[in-house]
Structures are given as C-alpha cells and as structure tokens.
Amino acid sequence: MVLLFALCPLGIGISASSPTIRVRILHNKSRVQVGATGSYKIQTLDSLKELSFPSSHSTLTVEASQQGILASGQTWGAQILIKPGERESLIRVGSRRYRGQILVRQKNSLLEIVNELPLEEYLWGVIKPEISPKWPRASILAFTIAARTYAFKKLKDPSANASGYHISSEQDDQVYRGVEGEDSYASELVNETRGRILTYLGEIIESSYHACCGGYTASSKDVWGGEYRPYLVAKRDDFCKKSPYFDWDFKIEATDLRERLKKRGLVLGRIYRIKLLEFDEGRRVKRLQIEHQAGKAELTGKDFRQAIGGGDLRSTLFAVERHHRYFVFEGKGWGHGVGLCQEGAKAMGEQGYTYKEILEFYYPGTTVETFY
Numbered sequence: 001m002v003l004l005f006a007l008c009p010l011g012i013g014i015s016a017s018s019p020t021i022r023v024r025i026l027h028n029k030s031r032v033q034v035g036a037t038g039s040y041k042i043q044t045l046d047s048l049k050e051l052s053f054p055s056s057h058s059t060l061t062v063e064a065s066q067q068g069i070l071a072s073g074q075t076w077g078a079q080i081l082i083k084p085g086e087r088e089s090l091i092r093v094g095s096r097r098y099r100g101q102i103l104v105r106q107k108n109s110l111l112e113i114v115n116e117l118p119l120e121e122y123l124w125g126v127i128k129p130e131i132s133p134k135w136p137r138a139s140i141l142a143f144t145i146a147a148r149t150y151a152f153k154k155l156k157d158p159s160a161n162a163s164g165y166h167i168s169s170e171q172d173d174q175v176y177r178g179v180e181g182e183d184s185y186a187s188e189l190v191n192e193t194r195g196r197i198l199t200y201l202g203e204i205i206e207s208s209y210h211a212c213c214g215g216y217t218a219s220s221k222d223v224w225g226g227e228y229r230p231y232l233v234a235k236r237d238d239f240c241k242k243s244p245y246f247d248w249d250f251k252i253e254a255t256d257l258r259e260r261l262k263k264r265g266l267v268l269g270r271i272y273r274i275k276l277l278e279f280d281e282g283r284r285v286k287r288l289q290i291e292h293q294a295g296k297a298e299l300t301g302k303d304f305r306q307a308i309g310g311g312d313l314r315s316t317l318f319a320v321e322r323h324h325r326y327f328v329f330e331g332k333g334w335g336h337g338v339g340l341c342q343e344g345a346k347a348m349g350e351q352g353y354t355y356k357e358i359l360e361f362y363y364p365g366t367t368v369e370t371f372y
C-alpha cells in the first residue's frame with residue numbers, strides 16, 4: 001500500500017476511496033447547452049438507451065418538455081447522464097467544463113443539472129472561487145480542510161441525499177466553478193491535505209466559514225439556533241483587522257428601506273426609527289425594533305439583514321442612525337460570522353501560524369483526522 005502511494009504522483013492518481021459528491025450546478029432552467037472537450041455520450045440511467053458523440057465539435061441542446069427530457073431529437077424520460085467518452089474528455093455545460101459526469105433531471109417542467117465527481121476533484125474547483133491561490137500556504141491548507149469537512153458533512157447527511165444532490169455550487173453552500181475555478185497550485189494544496197477532515201469528539205464537525213468576522217466571530221446557536229456547538233462559539237478575532245472587509249457603511253433612504261421590507265412580506269407605515277434591542281456577546285444585532293407610522297415591528301437581526309440584502313448590509317454587526325431621510329448603517333465584517341473567518345485565516349498565515357493553529361483558533365477543540 002505504501003509503495004502504491006509512493007508510485008502515485010499527487011494530482012494524477014486519485015484512488016477509488018475518495019467519495020463521490022453530487023453538486024447542483026444549475027437549476028430551474030428550461031434548456032441547457034452541453035458538449036465536451038472530446039468525445040461524450042448521453043444515456044438513460046439504466047443504460048438501455050445511449051447515444052455517442054465522437055468529437056468535441058458537436059454540442060447539444062438538452063431541454064425540458066412535456067414528454068420528458070428532449071435531446072438530439074429524442075425523448076429520454078425524467079433523467080439522463082452525460083458521460084465523457086474517454087478519460088481525458090471534460091463535459092461542458094454552458095461555458096464551463098466539469099470533471100466527472102453530469103446528471104440532468106427534469107423536475108416539474110424545468111431542468112436541474114448536477115455534477116457527479118470525486119470529492120477531491122470537486123475541491124479543486126472550490127478554492128479559487130472561495131479564497132485566492134495567492135494567499136499564504138498555511139491559510140489555503142486550513143481552508144481546504146474546512147471546505148472538505150463542509151462538503152463531507154453534507155455527503156453524509158441523509159436529507160441532502162434525498163434531494164438528489166449533496167451541495168449547491170452557490171454562495172449558500174460553497175462556490176464551485178468546475179475546471180474554470182481550478183488553479184494548479186491550489187489543487188496541489190488540496191492534494192496535500194487529501195482526506196483530512198475536522199472532527200470534534202470523533203464526530204465530523206459543521207465547518208461553517210465566512211468572509212470576515214469584523215473582530216468577533218459569532219456562535220452558531222445565536223445565528224441559527226439548534227444545539228450548542230462548543231467549536232462554533234463567539235470569540236474575539238484581532239487577525240482580520242486589516243482586511244478591506246473589516247469596516248463598511250451603507251446608506252439607504254427610509255422609503256427604499258420600507259420597500260425592501262415590503263418585498264419580504266413586512267408591510268409597514270412610514271419608518272421613523274430603528275432601535276437595536278438585543279446583541280450577542282460580539283455585539284451582533286440579535287433583535288431590533290422598527291418604529292413606523294402604524295406601530296412597531298420587531299424582527300431578528302438575521303431576518304432584517306436578509307430583507308435588506310446581504311451585499312448591502314454585510315453583517316449584523318452594525319450600528320444605525322437616522323440622518324434626515326436616510327438611515328446610515330456602520331458595520332464590521334462580511335457574512336454570518338460563524339466558524340472560520342477567511343480574512344483572519346489569511347492574516348494568520350501571513351504571520352507564520354500553521355494550518356493546524358489556524359483551524360484550532362477558529363474551530364477550538366477540534367482534531368484533524370484522515371478519513372481516506
């Protein structure tokens with residue numbers, strides 16, 4: 001076994017023991033353009049029907065229809081697989097190339113596109129879109145382990161399995177861009193931590209992370225409720241102080257604010273004042289009250305942020321003041337604040353901390369274990 005690994009250069013030999021993950025890359029599409037960098041084939045899940053395309057020149061429109069999936073002038077039922085014809089061929093969906101195979105599913109009258117591939121190869125396409133391959137080596141190593149743990153936990157979650165995919169390729173999970181998101185150096189570092197997962201008392205952890213905590217991370221219980229997780233607690237973080245995301249401000253007209261809340265189903269009269277009622281230990285807003293023409297409305301900081309938009313109101317770590325017809329928010333950090341702070345992890349790497357020290361700081365009490 002040792003000899004086998006020694007003969008197997010990093011990045012080339014992916015052993016069969018890397019689990020396979022299903023990543024939803026597109027959904028709610030009525031049609032999608034597919035192809036490949038070499039030959040490819042489409043087939044039904046039972047392989048009873050199959051069609052091969054010998055060259056990379058042929059692209060195919062796959063569309064949803066009342067008779068099921070329509071491709072190459074034929075109907076294929078509710079699901080098809082698009083597979084590379086030879087080992088080197090990469091399937092193309094729209095303008096992006098993907099490793100592994102593609103599963104197209106018709107749900108009601110629309111298509112859902114899922115990329116099925118080894119977890120390790122999936123991670124190659126996550127690092128660059130989520131952080132940057134230019135970050136210090138220790139910071140990237142720490143992040144590869146956090147990202148692998150996040151995906152592995154999803155892989156083991158039966159409810160994710162039931163939905164037909166484990167993880168989405170968007171910001172609500174982990175940003176994944178297929179081969180277009182890869183970088184050879186980042187992939188090398190993924191390979192270096194291959195199979196390594198974070199555990200707490202033997203259990204795979206919920207390895208949440210975010211762009212910048214703004215000086216204080218948040219406890220998962222405060223943000224999402226659920227059980228207390230001793231490795232996802234609020235703690236002071238001085239490492240991200242120099243990050244460009246550390247401070248922010250956002251100014252919005254009271255009428256616009258009212259509109260945004262209305263779009264989320266909260267209909268209010270003219271807004272007079274926003275009063276912050278309750279904070280967590282890092283001073284993230286837990287609850288606030290909006291005084292308006294028809295009374296008072298109370299909501300959580302998290303719901304308020306969601307209604308206003310997470311790109312404008314970058315975190316719930318803010319203060320707010322009224323200036324004439326505007327509300328001015330001054331805040332810190334970007335994201336929910338739970339778990340690893342990417343900007344802080346970057347700074348820790350710059351200051352010479354090891355990847356294990358970075359992980360221990362953001363997920364205290366956890367252990368790095370090799371699962372495969």
Ligand SMILES: [Zn+2]
Nearest residue numbers: 213240341344
């Ligand atoms: Zn931070």
